[in-house]
Amino acid sequence: MNRKIKYGLIGGSTESSIGRKHKNAINFDERAELVAGCFSRNGDTNKAVGDYYNVEPDRVYGDYREMAEKEAARKDGIDFVSITTPNFTHFEIAREFLLNGINVVCEKPLCFEVDQAEELIKLAKEKDLVFAVTYTYPGYAVVKVMKEMIEEGKIGKVINVDAEYLQDSMLDQIGATDGSIWREDPKQAGISHVFGDIGTHIEYFVRYVTGLHIKKICAISDKFGHKLDINDNMLLEFDNGAHGTYWASKVAAGYLNGFTVRIFGDKGALEWHQQTPDYLKYTPVDAPIQIISRGAEYLTEKSANLSRLPVGHPEGLTIAFANHYRNIITTLIKKKNGEKPTAADLDFPTGEDGLEGIRFINAAVKSADSGSTWVEM
Amino acid sequence: MNRKIKYGLIGGSTESSIGRKHKNAINFDERAELVAGCFSRNGDTNKAVGDYYNVEPDRVYGDYREMAEKEAARKDGIDFVSITTPNFTHFEIAREFLLNGINVVCEKPLCFEVDQAEELIKLAKEKDLVFAVTYTYPGYAVVKVMKEMIEEGKIGKVINVDAEYLQDSMLDQIGATDGSIWREDPKQAGISHVFGDIGTHIEYFVRYVTGLHIKKICAISDKFGHKLDINDNMLLEFDNGAHGTYWASKVAAGYLNGFTVRIFGDKGALEWHQQTPDYLKYTPVDAPIQIISRGAEYLTEKSANLSRLPVGHPEGLTIAFANHYRNIITTLIKKKNGEKPTAADLDFPTGEDGLEGIRFINAAVKSADSGSTWVEM
Amino acid sequence: MNRKIKYGLIGGSTESSIGRKHKNAINFDERAELVAGCFSRNGDTNKAVGDYYNVEPDRVYGDYREMAEKEAARKDGIDFVSITTPNFTHFEIAREFLLNGINVVCEKPLCFEVDQAEELIKLAKEKDLVFAVTYTYPGYAVVKVMKEMIEEGKIGKVINVDAEYLQDSMLDQIGATDGSIWREDPKQAGISHVFGDIGTHIEYFVRYVTGLHIKKICAISDKFGHKLDINDNMLLEFDNGAHGTYWASKVAAGYLNGFTVRIFGDKGALEWHQQTPDYLKYTPVDAPIQIISRGAEYLTEKSANLSRLPVGHPEGLTIAFANHYRNIITTLIKKKNGEKPTAADLDFPTGEDGLEGIRFINAAVKSADSGSTWVEM
Amino acid sequence: MNRKIKYGLIGGSTESSIGRKHKNAINFDERAELVAGCFSRNGDTNKAVGDYYNVEPDRVYGDYREMAEKEAARKDGIDFVSITTPNFTHFEIAREFLLNGINVVCEKPLCFEVDQAEELIKLAKEKDLVFAVTYTYPGYAVVKVMKEMIEEGKIGKVINVDAEYLQDSMLDQIGATDGSIWREDPKQAGISHVFGDIGTHIEYFVRYVTGLHIKKICAISDKFGHKLDINDNMLLEFDNGAHGTYWASKVAAGYLNGFTVRIFGDKGALEWHQQTPDYLKYTPVDAPIQIISRGAEYLTEKSANLSRLPVGHPEGLTIAFANHYRNIITTLIKKKNGEKPTAADLDFPTGEDGLEGIRFINAAVKSADSGSTWVEM
Known part of the structure; x- marks a missing residue:
């Protein structure tokens, strides 16, 4: 059984509330392992976070471009990246990973311009990549x-x-x-x-x-x-x-x-x-x-x-978020295994939703x- | 002590929900007595309602114009009239009573046209009459x-x-x-x-x-x-x-x-x-x-x-409505007695509110x- | 049509919250007229309340015993009495009116002792009188x-x-x-x-x-x-x-x-x-x-x-109370007219409920x- | 920095709702790593769960006694064990781990008998071990x-x-x-x-x-x-x-x-x-x-x-549970490092609470x- 896949994180320092939200949501079902990241522009913080998360030092990158390239080149590279940096950086980072053939999960809002979003969607489509945007509540x-x-x-x-x-x-x-x-x-x-x-x-x-x-x-x-x-x-x-x-x-x-x-x-x-x-x-x-x-x-x-x-016990935001990742990860695993994801698996917000x-x-x-x-x- | 005043009702048959609402609201404080009315266009109903409410037969009128004139002419005529008929009749009826110098309480909406409302307001002002319009909820x-x-x-x-x-x-x-x-x-x-x-x-x-x-x-x-x-x-x-x-x-x-x-x-x-x-x-x-x-x-x-x-016991709509009539009736009694109503007494919606x-x-x-x-x- | 009946009030000064509650509840349907009362032990207050309520001076009594006797003796005497005095007086007053053949509506609690309550119930039964006790909420x-x-x-x-x-x-x-x-x-x-x-x-x-x-x-x-x-x-x-x-x-x-x-x-x-x-x-x-x-x-x-x-408009306590009186008064009118009250008419709390x-x-x-x-x- | 500690799980198969609850709560802060377990009495399930959780095969035990002994003997043995099996097994399992000097977190209720609970409490005290019982809601x-x-x-x-x-x-x-x-x-x-x-x-x-x-x-x-x-x-x-x-x-x-x-x-x-x-x-x-x-x-x-x-976003049960584990794990880390836990660290339910x-x-x-x-x- 090959249920687990590997992922990287952009942003997501332990001080970042939105980064933690993604990390906890992914952890909930324990089907994806964090193996690479570019957690902070500050080198010391970046290193400390990598250490905290047990990421191998050579996969703690100072630059997301380097990360995209090197992970794409590895045989055991990440299956997807989650982008949790401030809004204005989403476009460049998402594009870089898509260009390198890596599936992308991007915090909302996707980006600022319609043509940027269209470019990302087109890229993901051409390379047959998953390109998700995390609007939490429908989870x-x-x-x-x-x-x-x-x-x-x-x-x-x-x-x-x-x-x-x-x-x-x-x-x-x-x-x-x-x-x-x-x-x-x-x-x-x-x-x-x-x-x-x-x-x-x-x-x-x-x-x-x-x-x-x-x-x-x-x-x-x-x-x-x-x-x-x-x-x-x-x-x-x-x-x-x-x-x-x-x-x-x-x-x-x-x-x-x-x-x-x-x-x-x-x-x-x-x-x-x-x-x-x-x-x-x-x-x-x-x-x-x-x-x-x-x-x-x-x-x-x-x-x-x-x-x-069980019924009557509040699930809370973490589980709503984990529900999105459950579907995203199932889709990724199925694609990796050559299976076709069902409509239920594909029930998560995507680049098209970000564009709208x-x-x-x-x-x-x-x-x-x-x-x-x-x-x- | 002369606390009680007399009033007439237009509409307000016992089958009319809005008529009953006015009647019950006025009754709540028992400071105004119903002594005249034109309760229904149907003669038998009109008579029956008058009978039910203990109104003297000669003050149960078949026509509101007759009522306005005759009540204005009586020494013991009504102090105010409450109009609870369908919307399109409000203007004509209110005008008739104001013209005859009788204070008016009119169900909302006051009328259809700005100039009609302005005419009524002007009339009430000229004759120094109370001209109230009953928007219930602020009561x-x-x-x-x-x-x-x-x-x-x-x-x-x-x-x-x-x-x-x-x-x-x-x-x-x-x-x-x-x-x-x-x-x-x-x-x-x-x-x-x-x-x-x-x-x-x-x-x-x-x-x-x-x-x-x-x-x-x-x-x-x-x-x-x-x-x-x-x-x-x-x-x-x-x-x-x-x-x-x-x-x-x-x-x-x-x-x-x-x-x-x-x-x-x-x-x-x-x-x-x-x-x-x-x-x-x-x-x-x-x-x-x-x-x-x-x-x-x-x-x-x-x-x-x-x-x-007492606190915690629901007052309900009847009391909200009665609060408006409490102020209206206090104002009327004070004016009748030559006293000046306070701002608190005058806290009820008027023709100006109807116009707005x-x-x-x-x-x-x-x-x-x-x-x-x-x-x- | 003889829909209206006459009643008296014990207690119920205009300052009494519970007395007003009864009065407003009875007024709501306008089927009973207040014609007699013993409103207060204070003579001036008693007189003033009678005046306020338009009760004829000779039917404003200084003593409830006198009232029970005199009203029982009149051809146009009261059909029922409502007792709204403090708890410890309920028994004596209720007994006096029942003994005189007058229907009784008594504020709760009925009285203090089981044998007192049983005596009142027995009296009412023997004389075929209505004997109601007003627990508001089921109204x-x-x-x-x-x-x-x-x-x-x-x-x-x-x-x-x-x-x-x-x-x-x-x-x-x-x-x-x-x-x-x-x-x-x-x-x-x-x-x-x-x-x-x-x-x-x-x-x-x-x-x-x-x-x-x-x-x-x-x-x-x-x-x-x-x-x-x-x-x-x-x-x-x-x-x-x-x-x-x-x-x-x-x-x-x-x-x-x-x-x-x-x-x-x-x-x-x-x-x-x-x-x-x-x-x-x-x-x-x-x-x-x-x-x-x-x-x-x-x-x-x-x-x-x-x-x-209409649905969605809060009825409030006054109407709950009025619902009890609606049934009590319907029962009294039917009995007066020789008709048999239905189970729905008899849906109000009675002496037996007070006893329990x-x-x-x-x-x-x-x-x-x-x-x-x-x-x- | 040595923030992370190691733990084992008794019960907690992936099908077990209560086992997952513990696992997710521990995961939330990512300060403890699952390295050993006895997940199910069924050998295949036990193995599969161990595999799912990335536990080394030689630390997936068929018997909790063996696990307690072997883990106690290892230099890199578990710092604590979480017991999530049915109620009637809690006592024996908790005793075994405490006897072997391993800190215990036990699902409620602790056990059935007062003297059993007292024995466990005494044991924990003698060996200066943390002995927590997880009543969720105060988290x-x-x-x-x-x-x-x-x-x-x-x-x-x-x-x-x-x-x-x-x-x-x-x-x-x-x-x-x-x-x-x-x-x-x-x-x-x-x-x-x-x-x-x-x-x-x-x-x-x-x-x-x-x-x-x-x-x-x-x-x-x-x-x-x-x-x-x-x-x-x-x-x-x-x-x-x-x-x-x-x-x-x-x-x-x-x-x-x-x-x-x-x-x-x-x-x-x-x-x-x-x-x-x-x-x-x-x-x-x-x-x-x-x-x-x-x-x-x-x-x-x-x-x-x-x-x-952030305020207004529902935290839900997982976080309440994680709050208990945050304190338990902080206490364990401090004790391990020779520091004294604060009163705030010690704010979690214990064996004494289970006894009550x-x-x-x-x-x-x-x-x-x-x-x-x-x-x-």
Whole structure:
């Protein structure tokens, strides 16, 4: 049995919260081993992290280009690389590994420009590589139940979507930045702060569970004395004619990470709250509200099997993330073994999803900057 | 002591849910006696209702014009009239009573046209009459706490407003009307169904608690095969520069009467849900979420005194409505006795509020009809 | 049509919260007219209240005995009396009116002694009088849905009951009373404070919805420096063999009027919270939790008809109370007209329920006083 | 830097949910490496698991005694062993490793008999070994905030405790077992099913956060046709004189893993729900209810530092478990390096806690079996 594969990490120093998140998610199923990395631009930190993770010193690289080349050249080189560095570096790093024929898992957002994303997608396709982008939330088992229920017609045709992603972390910086946040620097964050950082989570999540694409968007942004947007309200029209609103904010008192998605159909509605991620509110037309739980016996076998813990025990973000990696790694193992991955194996966000995210950011910023007119996506 | 005053009712047959609501609200404090009415266009019903309510037969009128004239002529005529008939009749009836010098309490929406509303307001002013319009929800004691807290700066400057009024009553009529709803008939309902029926509750409530006026609006409506709107999503800008979203819908599965208002400031936020109307969610910046209860000892004396029932016992809609009538009747008694009503006595919605509601409906419909462009209000 | 009947009030000064509660509940349907009363032991107050309520001066009595006799002697005497005075006076007053052949509605608790209650019940029976005791909470429409569902077997056989009634009003009097509460005085309150005041609400409610009677009880009480109990925890066994716990407390921080009842059966469970009284949590075995709403279309016609307000609008305590009076008054009118009341008309708590409450208090106090041993009820 | 230590696993086949839970928790911080194990009584499975986990074949043992001896004899032997086998095997295995001088982490319940537990504790003490027992729930960061707040006097003196642990997994086995559950077999489960399996979680949790010990207990159990208890209601008295109730059940419809603890003091109350484990409900006397969040800025630095994920992102059970192992492993590393562990390092449940759990089970079963009399603990 050859279940285990090898991977490398770009970024992911032990101090990096996002790097640890990837590492813990990969560890959860213990099917991939970290054997190479370029963990930090600081040489000492880089070495220390490699040491901490038991990576052989000659595979702790000071430069990601060198790493891509050398790992590609090794017979026992890495099967995939996870990129967990700041946003503005994603494109160059991802391209380098794809060019060298190494599968890529990239933290969201993929990159800043549509043509960059298209280039990466094209590269991955030409070389038949896996190219994943990690939007965490659809990894929750219950979100997959939500998607399954919509596909099965449990809420009928979608007629309205209302989603919000609210945080309060910048409430004490209204009027003036304290300079502590790299996401406020256009060089590092791109043309948007909040559309890009949390708005894209909404865009992908809704598209994932409904299959709908945004047709046009009318957005209004508040910068409150900053260079980039920190509060965004949007009206939307989807490709099936349904309307809706998205709201992303970092100045919403009372909301720590209040990501809520409500999908309304002509036969019922579904509602999911990130802070209670194992539960789903479902209301069929003319029937009581239902609270559906992850892992419950009344779910389909497929849905119940997505669970990792006994029912009623909170799985949390680590497991949601691990669910993505489970599928990514299964896909990689199957491809390596010459097997064809199933649709279930391929259920993870990809470069195409990253590209749609960039288009969303572009359209939203364009609308906000043009006096909140409607912009086609 | 002359605490009690006399009133008449237009509409309000025992079968009318809105008529009963007014009657029960007035009864709650037992300071006004029903002595005249024009309860139904059907003569037998009219007579039966008068009989049920112990109204003298000669003061049960077949025609509101006759009633206005005769009651105005009596020495012991009514002090005020409550109008609870369908929307399209409000203007004519209210005008008739105002012309005859009788104070008016009118169910919302006041009327259909701005100039009609202005005419009524002018009439009431000229004749120094009370002219109230009954938007129920700000009658809840805790909503007044909300207003008080915003005035006191507890959430700082308002920076975003998010409010929704969701019902599901028309979910089974997507695509085709069953003809059962008079609000779908432009003759009876005016230019809007949902903006007018429930959207105006949002408009008044937010203005009441924040003091902010809408500056411009961008609305998108869905009619789903009907003549008038049944789902409305809106972006807004307020006169202090803050943005926000309103959403009014009658096709939102899972929401029976889901009226929720969230006011975000730069120092905190407040949130109220109509289905748990005695509680207020308050989050001061950098502090835990608080759940504030009607009648609690930690409230200001003024706020605590608004309560009618011991803390923890749900007051319900009847009491919210009775709170409006308490103030209206106190104002009327004071004026009758030559006293000056206080600001607290005058805390009830008036013709001016009704007028602002009409302007809101007009702007919203104009925006929706013009391809969802921004319309100044 | 002779729909209206006449009643008198004992207690119920305009300052009395419980008196107003009865008055407003009776007013709600406007089928009974207040024509006599003994409102206060203070002559001036008594007169003022009579005046306020438009009661003829010769029917404002200084003494309840005189009132009972004189009203019984009048041809147009009262059809029933509502007793809203402090607990220790209930027995004498109720007896006097029953002896004079007048129907009685008595605030809970009925009285202090089993033999007193039995005497009143016997009297009412002999004279064929209505003798109601007002436990408010089962008046909520959704509580009747709960009872109906249990009767229909929706949760199977009841196997456990967990109920609590928690308040925090005495939290600042731990260790020493401030003397402000008459319920702490055994002369006025009887042998128990909290078992009697709020514990009996639990006892009646559970019996009402399940039909189960308590077989034995093991109680432990805390007095925290007071003469009577202010916190009571109980284990119970019911007559069908099921077990459960009741908890009544006035020192539970965080609970204003936290009355919660959970009934567990072998096929499902039902849960009701007094602070959200229009909703019912229902979990059928192997199915999602459901939130059932008062007045919803999916309810039986019978259940839906119990509603007074459109779905989603909180009815509140006044309407729960009015529902009891609706049935009491319908029963009285039918009896007056020689008709037989239906089972639905007779759905209100009676003297027998008051008696069971006294037995509960006695058993609970006996258990607590005897070192928390099991006491048969 | 010598941060990493080595461990072995007893049980923990990849099919074992509890074994995986331990493995994932240890993995989370990557400071301990699995190098030996006795994973299954089935030789093939044992070998396969060892292979899966990359354990050297000569350290995959068929017998735990052999493993204890050989690992003790190796210079690079394991630093600790985690025991995740069925309950009835814990004692023998733990004793063997302790006898061989190896630190032990044992899944709860520790064992069946008081003298067994005492023997293990004595052994560990004599040999200066770490002997931990894994009660999961106090590992949640917010539970430690709860403990800290009680210690700081935020709720004053504890006056009542109400805790429940409700599941519904046996609801379809009322009246007859389907034989699927080993916990129903006294040989494997001991004298109790539900007291032992979930009741002990309540006992430890309450003791952990309040520091209170149970003085006496009065319990009533339902077996519903099974050999051991499946529903247990209890009254309690604590060593400070406070009273309370515990309830443990596997037949509570609507509760998947409904572990709720409410601690009431004379200055406030605290409430924690396992299904929303990152939040704490706190009510100070005469102030609004507060919702406290894990990781929030308003917490003490100590409390905030316990967090592993950004605020508002659910940590879930894996992280709660990892928090225990973080402390256990830090303690082991410090001891190995000759350093003294701090009180914070030693914050994990131990053999003494396991012993108290056995005493609780014994007292509860004795009470239930003796007609629900009070039994001293």
